[in-house]
Amino acid sequence: MSRMFNHKSFAALQHPEFRIYVLARFLFIMVLTMQATLISWEVFAITKDPFSIGLIGLVEFMPAVVMAIYSGYIIDKSDKKKLLHYSIAGNLVLTILFTYITSEHALMSFSKPSILVSIYIIAFLTGIARAFSGPTSFALVSMLVPKEELPNATSWHSSSWQIAAVTGPAIGGLLYGEKGITFAFVTMIVMLSTSVLVLFFIKPKPPVVVLNREPMLKSIQEGIKFVWQSKDILGVLSLDLFAVFFGGATALLPYFSDQILNTGAEGLGILRSAPGIGAIMVMLVINFLPMRKNQGKIMLYCVAGFGLSMIVFGLSTLFWLSFSALLLSGVLDGISVIVRSTVLQLKTPEAMKGRVSSLNSIFIISSNELGAFESGFASRLMGVIPAVVFGGMMTIGIVALNWIKNPTIKKLNY
DSSP states (O other): OGGGGOSGGGTGGGSHHHHHHHHHHHHHHHHHHHHHHHHHHHHHHHHOOHHHHHHHHHHHHHHHHHHHHHHHHHHHTSOHHHHHHHHHHHHHHHHHHHHHHTSHHHHHHSOHHHHHHHHHHHHHHHHHHHHHHHHHHHHHHTTTSOGGGHHHHHHHHHHHHHHHHHHHHHHHHHHHHHHOHHHHHHHHHHHHHHHHHHGGGSOOOOOSSOOOSOOHHHHHHHHHHHHHHOHHHHHHHHHHHHHHHHHOOGGGHHHIIIIISOOHHHHHHHHHHHHHHHHHHHHHHHHHSOOOSOHHHHHHHHHHHHHHHHHHHHHOOSHHHHHHHHHHHHHHHHHHHHHHHHHHHHHSOGGGHHHHHHHHHHHHHIIIIIHHHHHHHHHHHHOHHHHHHHHHHHHHHHHHHHHHHOHHHHTOOO
16 A cells, blocks of 8 residues: 555655554544534524633633643653543543533533533543643654654644644534534544544554653653753744734634624534635645745744734625635644644654643643633623734734744744
């Protein structure tokens, strides 16, 4: 089968275990994005309040950040494949709980406030599981391909994530509209079960370097110290954190779909898919035409363009223009993701991958989940549209500040 991937752009896919991993993670990410779409829609249907959607991000953020520091320590001293297996299996259990609490039986048996609280509790538990799944995935990639193929593996790793991020919301919205939310969640259960099963075909991946029997806090401090002293890593992480924290508008999509564009759950699924479609387009291009130099400057330009696209989306009242703005945001964010991921993989020692990837997950979770809460909070203070426009302007301002004050990113090459 490896003959199918002889071109150098498919180098990482020549390895059977990497292909299996990509499939398992693809199904897993697809389910997570389907859940995010349908749960946000369900919460908005119950409350009609954008702030309540933002709270989903907050309850996922708190446990994920608290557990992420600990998870990095555990990942570096444990079997990476086994931990990923456990985390996906845990999400399977939580998906079953989501299936019940959103079912017609639950709606008839419990009050809306009770259902809402239950959703938040399950989201909280999902945050705990994510504290392990994301960093473990990152640490596992370098154990599935040779080091010289890591840039290519990182590109395919990011591309598969984006494809799942596109198909998840779109399929979730369509299934919800055609078959109902319970059918959609049952489909997710089947997909996660498949993900759990195929991971059995990957051999155990114990630590490459056995950590000394040092105190956990000291080990964690070493990871934090490494990231802080690595200007390349700290630069790309902090830029992504603040840009997406202010500029992301994903949490408010149910409001735009329902109140401004009048497209319902199906339209919500398409809008949520738009950034992923854009990211897939650019990532597939980069797989064949990789960036050779000036990656730091390219990243800064793309993050600024991301902020501008969010301003256009916030001001739009036309579905095609809103979709196009989100599509462009995905193109620009996709380039930024590849730069950040490649820097992390190439510049992090193998024995420290778990701790560094856990810190990376804190930045990602902070920008996404806490950013979702920021969007909901800002919409409560100044209104939904001004909040999105303000976030886009803040993103552009952050890029300008980094261009002037942080030359490390501007000079970045790999």
